[in-house]
């Protein structure tokens with residue numbers, strides 16, 4: 001496949017740079033994000049059809065304010081400066097940027113002054129945009145006109161149509177800018193003349209090529225966690241290097257019903273990789289004996305996971321590279337956005353790549369958001385039931401058993417969780433609840449079943465709706481369905497005589513019980 005035509009996004013340290021890249025992908029265009037300080041020759045090598053200069057936290061007036069090589073402005077390709085990128089563009093082109101009288105933060109009503117052609121073609125006369133700035137363009141460079149304004153920002157967007165250089169003071173990449181998507185689409189398709197036919201299949205092709213370049217004829221080891229990300233990474237690597245990929249799946253014994261079987265099935269049949277399936281549940285249970293404190297459980301599980309993985313990797317003998325399914329939110333969470341390797345902690349494998357002396361780390365999903373990873377997974381042929389799995393904590397059902405763990409208690413959460421999942425799946429609520437599961441509360445109480453007295457466990461149902469999992473609302477499951485689910489759980493899961501419904505939002509509660 002030929003190298004796809006791209007837009008280069010020069011990153012000035014904005015929070016939102018990868019979001020810009022994502023929006024560009026949504027417009028069907030391929031982008032390359034480069035640090036602002038990239039050598040001009042390296043920018044040229046990408047043969048960009050357009051350039052986007054991102055925002056950034058710096059003050060445009062500071063003597064050490066970040067600047068890109070000014071030759072980019074004479075490359076003859078269209079340029080869109082966003083926030084700091086607009087201020088820099090104005091300054092370099094002979095205009096002036098400086099402090100504004102009134103800073104603007106948040107949703108601001110914008111009036112578009114030129115809507116017939118160019119960047120703002122087809123926009124409403126007024127719409128809300130998202131502003132976050134202390135500085136702005138005060139005087140336009142020669143050849144530029146103002147094409148939008150707000151109450152406090154007379155030059156909210158600027159254009160030099162003949163040179164195809166544009167700037168916007170607001171952030172078109174965030175959803176709070178109502179027509180931001182249209183602005184980016186105009187820039188990419190009307191101004192840069194992209195067709196917009198870039199898609200996940202193209203992403204897969206390109207990533208496959210990059211993996212081949214990185215790995216050469218070497219071998220790769222990948223730890224499958226049972227989750228979506230590592231599965232998609234494995235499918236991609238399989239496409240790139242086939243049997244030179246070995247996957248190790250450490251089953252800690254705390255997976256949901258049917259999940260381990262599905263992982264093994266998919267990665268032996270659909271993607272016939274070399275798969276080492278290690279059932280290490282005995283070791284995990286043994287090491288967790290008597291442990292009731294949730295953080296301690298997590299630590300032991302993390303440590304055992306690394307131990308088992310390391311043992312298996314050593315048994316396998318030398319593999320050249322190590323792969324993992326790090327995705328963009330993981331990179332952000334770890335505060336590492338500037339290139340060096342991030343090893344996802346927890347159910348992945350800590351400092352292992354370094355310890356085991358791998359030549360390099362392969363992270364083909366590093367720039368993707370979760371929903372893009374899911375799309376890619378479907379493109380690669382992974383089943384929907386795997387790709388659309390609910391989020392699941394690394395230590396699995398172990399933290400959904402409150403108190404000491406036993407195989408029997410894990411059975412209770414697994415069986416009750418399966419009933420809940422099956423019932424939601426065939427109800428109207430399918431796809432409408434962000435996360436739902438059962439918890440073994442640890443409380444036991446008296447009940448009657450038939451004519452017998454019982455003294456058995458209470459299981460709680462947790463079901464939430466949320467966008468980002470940072471806050472969550474309680475899902476509104478109708479009582480009739482809850483009654484039905486409770487009846488099935490008490491009737492079918494041995495050891496349970498009571499079912500509760502958790503009606504606490506997050507905060508103050510968390511989503512998981514631990």
Ligand code: XMP
Pocket residue numbers: 346391392393394395435469470506509510511512513
């Ligand atoms: P909490 O309980 O903190 O959970 O409200 C927020 C979201 O994170 C998931 N979660 C985890 N995900 N590894 C993960 O990959 C973990 O150790 C972990 N612990 C919690 C949880 O299921 C919820 O979606």
